[in-house]
Every structure is written in C-alpha cells, then in structure tokens.
Amino acid sequence: MSAVAQNLVNALSLGSLYALIALGVALLFSIMGLINFAHGELIMIGGYALLWFAALPFAVTAVLVVAVVIGCGLAMERLAFRSVRGASGETLLMTSFALSLFVQGGALLFEGADPKSVDVLGSLGTSTEVAGLSVGRLDIAIIGVTAVLLAGLAWFLRATPLGVQMRAAAEDFRTARALGVRANLVVAAAFGVSGAFAAIAAIFLVASTGTLTPGMGLRPVLVGFVAIVLGGLGRLWAAALGAYVLALLTVMLQAYLPGGVVPYQDALVYLGIVVILMFRPHGIAGRPGAVRV
Amino acid sequence: MTGPRPDPQTPDPQTPDPETPGARVTGAQATGAQATGARAGARRSVLARSAPAVVCSLLVLAVSGLALLGSETTQRTATQMLVMGVITVGTYIYVGNSGVLSFGHVVFVGVGAYTTALTTLPRGLKQALLPALPGWLAELELGLPAALLVSGVLSVLVAAVFALLTLRLDGMAAGIASLALLISVNVVISNWDAVTRGSQGIVGIPADLTIGTAVPWLIGAIVVALTYQSSRSGFRLRASREDPVAAAALGIRIRRDRSVALVISAFVCGVGGGLYARFLGALTPGDVYLQLTLLTLLMLIVGGIRSLSGAVVGTIFISVLAELLRRIEAGGGVGPVEISPHPGVQQLILALTLLLTLLLRPGGITSGRELGFAPSGWLGGRRKGPRPGTAVDEPATRSDAAPPRAGRDNVPAAKQGHPQ
Numbered sequence: 001m002s003a004v005a006q007n008l009v010n011a012l013s014l015g016s017l018y019a020l021i022a023l024g025v026a027l028l029f030s031i032m033g034l035i036n037f038a039h040g041e042l043i044m045i046g047g048y049a050l051l052w053f054a055a056l057p058f059a060v061t062a063v064l065v066v067a068v069v070i071g072c073g074l075a076m077e078r079l080a081f082r083s084v085r086g087a088s089g090e091t092l093l094m095t096s097f098a099l100s101l102f103v104q105g106g107a108l109l110f111e112g113a114d115p116k117s118v119d120v121l122g123s124l125g126t127s128t129e130v131a132g133l134s135v136g137r138l139d140i141a142i143i144g145v146t147a148v149l150l151a152g153l154a155w156f157l158r159a160t161p162l163g164v165q166m167r168a169a170a171e172d173f174r175t176a177r178a179l180g181v182r183a184n185l186v187v188a189a190a191f192g193v194s195g196a197f198a199a200i201a202a203i204f205l206v207a208s209t210g211t212l213t214p215g216m217g218l219r220p221v222l223v224g225f226v227a228i229v230l231g232g233l234g235r236l237w238a239a240a241l242g243a244y245v246l247a248l249l250t251v252m253l254q255a256y257l258p259g260g261v262v263p264y265q266d267a268l269v270y271l272g273i274v275v276i277l278m279f280r281p282h283g284i285a286g287r288p289g290a291v292r293v
Numbered sequence: 294m295t296g297p298r299p300d301p302q303t304p305d306p307q308t309p310d311p312e313t314p315g316a317r318v319t320g321a322q323a324t325g326a327q328a329t330g331a332r333a334g335a336r337r338s339v340l341a342r343s344a345p346a347v348v349c350s351l352l353v354l355a356v357s358g359l360a361l362l363g364s365e366t367t368q369r370t371a372t373q374m375l376v377m378g379v380i381t382v383g384t385y386i387y388v389g390n391s392g393v394l395s396f397g398h399v400v401f402v403g404v405g406a407y408t409t410a411l412t413t414l415p416r417g418l419k420q421a422l423l424p425a426l427p428g429w430l431a432e433l434e435l436g437l438p439a440a441l442l443v444s445g446v447l448s449v450l451v452a453a454v455f456a457l458l459t460l461r462l463d464g465m466a467a468g469i470a471s472l473a474l475l476i477s478v479n480v481v482i483s484n485w486d487a488v489t490r491g492s493q494g495i496v497g498i499p500a501d502l503t504i505g506t507a508v509p510w511l512i513g514a515i516v517v518a519l520t521y522q523s524s525r526s527g528f529r530l531r532a533s534r535e536d537p538v539a540a541a542a543l544g545i546r547i548r549r550d551r552s553v554a555l556v557i558s559a560f561v562c563g564v565g566g567g568l569y570a571r572f573l574g575a576l577t578p579g580d581v582y583l584q585l586t587l588l589t590l591l592m593l594i595v596g597g598i599r600s601l602s603g604a605v606v607g608t609i610f611i612s613v614l615a616e617l618l619r620r621i622e623a624g625g626g627v628g629p630v631e632i633s634p635h636p637g638v639q640q641l642i643l644a645l646t647l648l649l650t651l652l653l654r655p656g657g658i659t660s661g662r663e664l665g666f667a668p669s670g671w672l673g674g675r676r677k678g679p680r681p682g683t684a685v686d687e688p689a690t691r692s693d694a695a696p697p698r699a700g701r702d703n704v705p706a707a708k709q710g711h712p713q
Contacts, residue, residue, distance in 0.1 A: 035465060083652045089465045090394040094594060095651045101587060102644035108637030214637075218583070222476070229469055267480035270473040274458050277470045281462050 006133055007255050008248075013139035015247030016146035017204055019240045021220050022227035023153065024197035026239035029228060030170040031190045033089050037096040038076055039224060040217025041103035042069050042195055046202025047212045048111060051118045058121070066199040073195030077188055085187070100217070107214035114213075121207040142204050149200065150240060153193070157236075162189055170236075226273050232282060344665035346519040349605040350512045352664070353378065356609055357504050367616075368504055374612035375507035376568045378605060380585075381592045382514040383561030385604035386521055387554045388593065392534030396586055397455060397471030400478045401559040403581030404451050405444035405566025407482065410495045410576050412440045418497045425487035441510070441567040448563025449556050456552050475586065483578040492578055500574030510568055514561050518601050526553045591643060595650045597657030602664040607657065611643070618642050 021043070028034045049068045053061040076099060084095050124137040157163040162185070168176040169186045177183050205220060206212065223246065231242025246269070253265050261268075353375070360371030384398040412435045414422070420431055435443065459470045482489050489495065521527045530550040533540035541547060570576050588611070596607015618639040650657060 033465075035469070080648060080652065084655075087655070090392075090468065091651060091655060093394065093465070093468055094590065095648065097587070097590070098644050098647035098651060100644075101640055102648055105637040105639075105641030105644055109641060110637075222472075225469055226473070229466070263484040264480060267477040270477040270480075273473045274470045274477075277462060277466050277473075278458055281466050 002132065003255075007251050009133060009135055009139065011244070011248040011251040013136075013142050014251060015244035016142045017201060017208075018223050018227055018243035018247050020146055020149065020197050020201040020204070021224040022231075022239045022243040023150075023236065024194040024201070025221065025224040026228045026231075026236050027166075027190050027194050027197075030236060031166060031173065032081075032085060032092070032187055034081065034092045034096060035089070035225065036194070037093070037100040037221060038103060039096075039194065039198055040219075040221030041100050041107075042073055042076075042198035042217070043202045043205065043220050044107060044212075044214065044217040045069055045072050045103070046199045047118075047206045047216060048107065048116075049199075050120055050203065050206055051116060051212060054118060054120075062203060065203060066196055069199035069202065070192050070195035073191040073198070074188060077191040081191075082184075082187075085183075100221075104214050104217075111212075111214060116212045117210050118206060118212060119210065120203060124207070138204070138207055145200065145204075149197070153236075156193075162186070166190060226270070229273055229277060341665070342523055343519060345600075345602050345663035346515050348664040349515050349602055352605060352609065353508065353511055353515075357508055361504060370612065370616045371504050372502055372507050372572060374608060375504065375511045376502070376565060376572050377588065377592065377612060378511045378608040379507075379514045379565035379568055380562055381589050381596075381604045381608045382511070382518050382601070383558050383563075383565050384589050385558075385593060385598070385601060386518050386561060387551075387558035389598050389600065389604065390522055390527055390530045390534065390554050391551050392599075393551070394468045395471045396468060396590075397459070397474045398558065398562050398589065399581055399586045400455070400475055401448040401452060401562035402566035402569060402585065403478065403482060403578075404448045405441075405563030406570040406576055406581055407489055407495075407566075408444040408447050408563070409437075409440045409567030410498045410570045411488070412443060413437065413571070414495065414498055422495065422497070423488065423490060437506070437567075437571065441564045444567035445560040445563040448559040448566070452555050452559030455559070456555050460548050460551055460555070475582070479578055479582050482581070489578070494575055494577030494580075496575040498570055498574050498576060500571060502568060502571045507568060507572075510564060514565070515601065515605065517557065517561060518604075521554065521557050522601060526550045530554055591647050593657075595646055595657055597659030597661060599656065599661035600659050600663050602662065603657050603659040606659055606664075610658065611646075614646065615639060615643065 021039070024042075025036055025039050028036050028039075046065050046069045049065040050061065053064045056064070080095055080099050081092070084091055121138060121141070124141055127134045127136050128140070129135075130140075155163075157167055165176065165181045165186050166189060168179070169181055169183070173183070176186075201220065205216075224243075227243035227246050228239040229242070230246055231238030231240070249269060249272075250265070253268065254262070257265060357371055357375065360367050363371075380398075380402055383401070384395070387393070387398065388395050411419070411423075411426075411430060412433050414434070416432065416434050419426065419434075423431070455471075455474060458474065459467055462470055483492050485491065522531070529540070529545045530547075530553075532543070533545055533547040533550065537547060566581065569580075573580060592607040592611045593604055594607070595611055596605070597603025622638050654660070
C-alpha cells in the first residue's frame with residue numbers, strides 16, 4: 001500500500017515537471033500552431049544561465065535566469081518566428097527545428113560539448129517524512145511551485161485583459177485580430193510566459209539531474225510534445241493533464257514492468273503515443289478542427 | 294493567354310493534360326502562364342520528360358568526377374555525399390510528393406544499415422561479436438548488391454507497419470507520430486544486444502565503398518524517383534499535396550497513393566542505409582538517429598523539397614558547404630572566438646542555412662522546379678510557377694491564420710500551386 005502511495009507521489013512530482021514543460025509548448029501551439037522544438041533550447045539556456053549566475057544568492061539567480069530565458073524567447077519570436085507566422089504547420093515545425101539546432105550549435109561553440117555540473121538547490125537534497133512516506137524536499141518544492149504557477153496562469157488567462165486576448169487568439173486567431181486583438185502583443189506575451197515556464201522547468205530539472213550539456217533540451221521537449229499530444233492538441237488544460245498521465249505511466253511502467261522489458265520502456269511509451277494518435281488524431285481530449293471529406 | 298492573369302480562382306478551360314488527372318485540380322488554380330506551361334508539357338517527348346533525371350545524374354557525375362581529382366579526404370566526403378544522396382532522394386519520394394513531413398524515414402535507413410551490416414560482416418568476426426545470433430544469420434555472408442536488396446526489402450516490411458500506424462495522419466500529428474516511431478525504434482536498436490550489440494555498435498563492417506561503387510546506386514535512386522513521380526500514382530499524390538480536399542473530391546484515394554510512395558521510398562532509403570553502413574564501417578544507434586534525420590531534412594529543404602532536382606541539388610550544396618565548414622573547424626584560429634577547434638561552427642552555420650532558407654526562400658533553391666533542357670535556360674525555363682525570387686512555396690489551403698505577409702508584392706503568385 002505504501003509502495004503504491006510512494007509511486008503516486010513520485011508520479012505527482014515528475015508530472016509537475018512535465019506539466020511545466022508541456023504548458024510552455026502548448027501555449028504557443030494553441031495560439032500560433034507552432035510546435036516549438038526550440039523550447040528545449042530555452043530550457044538548456046536556463047540551465048547554463050544557472051551556471052553563469054551560480055555565485056549569487058539563489059533568489060537573485062532565479063530571477064536572472066527567468067529574465068534571460070524570457071529574453072531569449074522574445075528574441076526567437078522577433079528574429080525567426082514572426083517572419084513565418086501564419087505559414088503551414090510543417091514550415092513552423094522546421095523553423096523551430098532549425099532554430100533549436102542553431103542555438104545548440106552556439107552552446108557547443110561557447111560552452112563545449114563536455115557535460116558540466118552545477119549544484120542548484122542543494123539544500124533541498126534531503127527527504128522528509130510526510131504521513132509515513134519519505135518525500136524529497138525537492139519533490140515538495142516542484143509540486144508546490146507548479147501548483148502555484150498553474151493557478152497563476154489560470155488567473156492570468158481569465159482575469160487580465162491580455163490573458164483574455166490570448167484565449168481569444170487561441171480560439172480563432174483571425175477573428176480575434178479582426179476584433180482588435182494585437183497579434184504581435186499576444187504572440188510576444190505567449191513567448192514570454194512560455195519562456196518563464198521553461199526557465200522554472202530548467203531550474204528544477206537541473207536541480208534534480210545536476211548536469212548540463214548542449215543537447216539536454218531534447219528529452220524534456222519530447223516529453224512536452226508527448227504530453228500535449230496525449231492530452232489534446234491545442235488545449236492548455238488537457239496538456240497539463242497529459243503531462244500528469246504521462247508521468248504516472250512512466251513511473252508505473254518503471255515500477256511494475258518485468259525486468260527484461262525495462263530498457264524498452266521508452267519504446268513502449270512512444271509506441272503508445274502513436275497508437276493513441278492513430279485512433280484519436282487530435283489527442284484524447286482534442287477536437288477535430290480540420291476540413292473533413 | 295501569355296501574361297499572368299490576376300485572378301487565380303478562374304478555371305482555365307484550355308488546360309490540356311490528358312494523362313495527368315491530378316494536374317487538373319491544380320489547373321483550376323493556375324494562371325495563364327501556368328496553362329501555357331502545361332500545354333508545352335503535354336507535347337514533351339519521353340526524352341524531355343526524363344530530362345530532370347539526366348541532368349541530375351550528369352550533375353552528380355560531374356561533382357564526383359571533380360572529387361576524383363582531389364585528395365583521399367575529398368573522395369571520402371564525395372562518397373558520403375553520394376550515400377546521403379540516395380537517402381535524401383529516397384526520403385523525397387514520400388515527403389516531396391505527398392507533402393507530409395516525416396521524421397521517420399531514418400528508421401528505414403537504420404533498418405537497411407543494420408541489415409547490410411549483419412549480412413556482410415565477415416563470418417568469423419560476426420561470431421565473435423554477436424555470439425547470440427541465430428545460426429542461419431551467423432552463417433550468412435552476402436555480396437554488396439544482394440545485401441542492399443535484402444536491406445531494401447526489409448525496410449519495405451517495416452514501412453508496411455509504419456503505414457498502418459501513421460497514414461491516417463497528416464500535418465502536425467504525422468510529424469510527431471513519425472518522430473515517436475523513430476524514437477521507439479532507436480530504443481529497440483540501442484537495447485537489442487543479441488542482434489545489434491546495443492549502444493556498443495557493430496564494428497568491422499567492410500568499409501570499402503568508393504565513389505565508383507556508390508555512383509550507380511544514386512543514379513538508380515534518381516531514376517526510380519523520377520519514374521515514380523511521372524507515374525499516375527505520382528501525379529495523383531502531388532495533386533493531393535496541393536489540395537487534399539479537391540483531390541479526394543476527384544476520387545483520388547490519397548491513402549493508397551501515399552502507401553505506394555511510402556513503400557518505394559522505404560526501399561530506396563533501405564538501400565541508402567546499407568550503403569551508409571558500408572561507408573561508415575562501424576555502426577552505432579546514434580548514427581541512424583536525429584543527427585541523420587536533420588541532415589536529410591536540411592538537404593531536402595535547402596534544395597527544395599518539392600522537386601527531385603531540389604533533393605539532388607540540396608545534397609550537393611549541403612555536402613560541399615559541410616566540407617568547407619569542416620575544414621574551417623579543423624583549421625583553427627579563424628574568427629574572433631578563442632576556442633581552437635570550433636566544435637559548433639558546422640552545426641551553427643548549417644542550422645543558419647536552414648533557418649534563412651525557411652525565412653527567405655521557403656521553396657528552397659529550386660522552388661519546386663525541375664532541372665531540364667529548356668529553351669529559355671537550364672533552370673526551369675519550361676516550368677510553371679512564379680518567378681524566382683517572388684516564390685512563396687505555400688499552397689493557399691495550408692496557411693490558416695494570418696493574412697499575407699507584408700512586403701510580398703506578388704500575392705496571387707504566392708497562392709499558386711506547382712503542378713509538375
């Protein structure tokens with residue numbers, strides 16, 4: 001019984017991290033149809049920024065990291081994605097792919113290919129007893145911060161004029177523009193929020209793994225894609241749900257798969273995604289939007 | 294009838310294209326200039342129709358011939374270019390004709406590479422490396438052509454499974470699903486120690502591929518690609534690429550034609566994978582993963598994803614560029630940065646090339662045209678479509694959100710399709 005509860009706590013913590021990543025990706029997808037490979041590179045930049053500012057007090061470091069990553073996100077929007085806005089999904093996808101490799105190349109050039117290690121939030125490395133379970137303090141921090149951020153995003157999208165405009169743009173970009181929503185502002189805001197989520201995800205990711213490489217963004221961003229596909233393309237809350245489902249699936253597979261199959265766990269997860277897409281091309285909670293013949 | 298007409302919606306009653314049912318779909322959107330081109334197209338002889346293959350092959354032969362004069366390193370780079378050419382042309386057969394983005398074609402390359410590796414590894418070495426291999430496979434030792442054909446056939450079998458899983462999808466979902474398949478297959482390859490030796494990889498594959506032995510395979514791939522794209526199925530598939538709804542309304546069964554293209558494409562990619570294994574000599578799961586996927590897509594998009602000539606031109610262009618960059622990286626001391634080997638420069642510049650292509654010339658170098666013997670010049674004189682420079686290679690049906698971008702003066706041209 002307690003083993004099951006322990007696994008559930010692990011899944012909740014992992015799911016919170018996944019949800020941070022998935023929401024960053026889903027926000028851009030819902031507004032401009034962009035599947036942003038470069039989101040992984042924002043996380044990578046966040047990781048290296050942690051290293052650059054490691055000497056400062058943690059609160060200052062965190063603020064600087066978030067600022068740097070938001071700045072990079074806005075720069076990506078202005079320099080690359082604004083020019084292809086409204087192009088086909090494939091063009092957007094390839095643009096983000098190219099951008100992602102470009103940033104990775106830059107990291108290779110300036111930071112080198114060798115892994116670097118950084119100690120973030122080391123004080124949270126211990127565990128604490130909660131209701132008979134041993135829970136890492138870092139896990140508690142991830143779960144708590146994510147809950148606050150999700151609530152904050154919900155408030156932002158419902159209660160602020162900009163948030164309402166973003167929701168309108170996600171619903172129907174063209175109509176929203178016709179009604180006076182400023183496209184550049186809304187898209188820039190989406191990139192800003194997405195960048196902030198990437199920065200916080202980077203802090204927690206690096207705090208739990210401790211290593212930095214130029215290619216470290218790939219795995220998280222794939223997880224983000226899978227989560228939004230699982231939940232339903234274009235729906236924010238479905239993306240968060242998908243992230244928690246994926247985390248639960250991962251943790252349970254890890255715990256209960258027979259030993260010989262464990263190395264193939266990722267293959268099973270991704271194959272599962274393809275099968276889900278086959279039957280539900282718009283995700284579990286998705287709605288078909290395309291023309292049907 | 295000669296000047297471009299401003300109204301792309303008016304159907305042209307005089308678009309005679311007797312053997313290409315699909316072309317009529319796009320003919321409905323065509324301008325007068327395109328219709329003139331189509332009329333010329335109907336008169337073309339078999340020789341003229343095979344012109345792209347001939348020109349592409351000559352181009353490949355010319356570059357290979359030049360490389361033969363160079364050093365051993367140059368020759369090896371040229372061999373790699375030829376192998377990449379087979380893989381790129383193979384990917385083009387599906388992606389270019391159907392317009393569906395696939396990150397999964399490297400799966401076929403991987404299957405082909407491992408098949409060729411396992412069937413051409415010397416017997417003694419194979420038993421030492423892979424003691425758990427089933428007996429019949431451990432005994433097998435094929436010649437290169439036979440091994441490549443087996444590779445192609447196995448890739449086709451994998452493509453059948455692939456087709457079952459992904460053919461219902463298009464656009465975004467297809468891209469993600471193919472990526473998910475690539476990851477799944479790579480996880481299997483990385484862990485299947487008994488057959489692939491996992492992440493340690495297979496070593497000792499005879500790395501005897503030279504320019505001379507690789508060229509025929511690339512020319513073969515070009516011929517296969519052109520044969521397919523001038524077949525009925527190829528025309529139907531490209532019609533569905535331009536406008537899936539109209540194509541389906543005309544009775545084109547898109548999924549069937551996509552399957553045909555996928556099978557041919559997988560075969561060529563499988564053969565390319567086999568050549569790749571013989572080029573590398575040592576094969577690890579990382580060799581047939583994202584890096585290779587990127588390189589293939591880079592070549593296709595920079596060259597022009599919508600024409601066979603684009604695939605070939607892109608392969609040559611990127612190979613030459615990559616080689617130049619490699620020399621700059623090795624040279625050291627160039628540029629303001631103080632790191633003496635520049636490990637990221639190649640990736641940085643290649644990614645920038647892709648980025649600039651997407652932003653400034655979305656159709657790639659060829660913008661959907663084929664190379665041919667044209668009276669008004671080599672590059673696409675007889676081809677239809679907007680003038681070079683104003684080409685925005687996006688069919689009107691795909692762009693769903695924003696109005697046309699500012700600064701594009703030739704908006705009707707941007708909405709034209711490119712019937713081949």
